[in-house]
Amino acid sequence: MKKFFEAFKKHTLTGISYMIPIVVAGGICIGLARIFGGTQFTDGSFAYIVNQIGSAAISFSVPVISAGIAFSMAGRPGIAPGLAIGMIANNVSSGFIGGLVGGFLVGFIALKIKENIKPPKSMAGLMPVFIIPVLTTLISGLIFYYIIGKPLALVLAAASNWLISLKGASSVILGFVIGAMRIDMTGPLAQAAYAFSTACISSGICGPMAADLVAGMTPPLGVALAVFMARKRFNLAEREAAKAAIPLGLCFITEGVFPFLATDPLRVILSCTVGSATAGAIVMALGVEAPIPHGGIFAIPFMTNPFGFIIGLVVGTVVTALVLVALKPKVSGGNDEKEKELDFDVNF
Numbered sequence: 001m002k003k004f005f006e007a008f009k010k011h012t013l014t015g016i017s018y019m020i021p022i023v024v025a026g027g028i029c030i031g032l033a034r035i036f037g038g039t040q041f042t043d044g045s046f047a048y049i050v051n052q053i054g055s056a057a058i059s060f061s062v063p064v065i066s067a068g069i070a071f072s073m074a075g076r077p078g079i080a081p082g083l084a085i086g087m088i089a090n091n092v093s094s095g096f097i098g099g100l101v102g103g104f105l106v107g108f109i110a111l112k113i114k115e116n117i118k119p120p121k122s123m124a125g126l127m128p129v130f131i132i133p134v135l136t137t138l139i140s141g142l143i144f145y146y147i148i149g150k151p152l153a154l155v156l157a158a159a160s161n162w163l164i165s166l167k168g169a170s171s172v173i174l175g176f177v178i179g180a181m182r183i184d185m186t187g188p189l190a191q192a193a194y195a196f197s198t199a200c201i202s203s204g205i206c207g208p209m210a211a212d213l214v215a216g217m218t219p220p221l222g223v224a225l226a227v228f229m230a231r232k233r234f235n236l237a238e239r240e241a242a243k244a245a246i247p248l249g250l251c252f253i254t255e256g257v258f259p260f261l262a263t264d265p266l267r268v269i270l271s272c273t274v275g276s277a278t279a280g281a282i283v284m285a286l287g288v289e290a291p292i293p294h295g296g297i298f299a300i301p302f303m304t305n306p307f308g309f310i311i312g313l314v315v316g317t318v319v320t321a322l323v324l325v326a327l328k329p330k331v332s333g334g335n336d337e338k339e340k341e342l343d344f345d346v347n348f
Contacts, residue, residue: 015068027292029054031302061202062086062099073107077132081106094152096199110136171284179215179280183273198293206289211280218279219272220249220256222320233328252296271324279316
């Protein structure tokens with residue numbers, strides 16, 4: 001069972017890694033269109049054309065994740081069938097989930113064909129370029145159309161309608177949960193939240209991604225702020241790490257908090273989770289939408305209500321810092337006289 005989950009994670013992350021540049025490119029183009037022309041576009045205008053380009057790029061996100069998963073499982077023979085199933089997933093409105101399931105379906109069928117069909121040596125060269133792609137496309141396509149596609153489309157439609165209907169307290173709760181899933185920083189829970197938020201973008205729902213972005217930026221920024229607020233509670237290595245944590249956090253690289261996790265995991269995880277959950281809830285409450293699944297502060301100009309995102313980021317960072325300072329004991333010794341003169345501490 002452990003090997004199964006490890007393989008599932010590997011193939012899924014491979015597909016997502018191929019999909020992210022597609023979503024980033026499309027999201028930035030759509031964001032630029034909003035900057036140039038607001039939310040209403042005149043047909044044929046520059047903003048309209050840029051928006052069309054972005055929408056075209058986003059439309060490839062599902063085929064690409066499907067092909068990426070199939071490639072991870074079956075190699076190059078899985079790419080063409082994966083793209084085909086991804087397009088079918090788009091056509092039947094099963095979206096990201098359809099692409100995900102379709103990718104695994106294609107990979108599984110391609111592997112079975114490879115294992116069970118043994119052509120003569122003279123025809124072995126046809127397997128990866130003809131036999132496997134054609135049979136896999138046909139078999140997986142028929143299965144997806146007649147068995148899998150429509151049920152998944154119903155599930156996705158229900159989920160999309162639920163997300164769109166979220167207002168007030170409900171959206172705050174969703175943002176809080178997405179932020180709290182950063183409890184393992186860049187582990188399975190955080191990756192699941194990121195995958196969910198990215199899937200929402202491909203369905204035209206960009207609020208969850210704003211919550212995930214701010215939740216991923218808050219931990220390193222909050223811990224760095226805690227260091228500057230209460231230097232005596234951190235050792236020299238942690239103070240040096242805080243300098244690097246700031247640019248990393250601003251660029252949505254949560255790994256900037258790892259040096260602090262190594263020395264004091266429980267307190268750091270608790271404070272970062274509280275701060276990230278707070279930031280996610282605020283961003284969702286303020287109606288922030290992020291069409292780009294990465295970029296940190298560079299994605300802010302393309303967001304809906306960018307000031308709301310900044311408010312959530314600042315509040316989440318401060319909350320993280322205050323909780324960590326309150327929990328963290330002072331480090332005994334290790335300060336030279338010059339450091340003592342520069343140190344200041346927050347007493348609780």
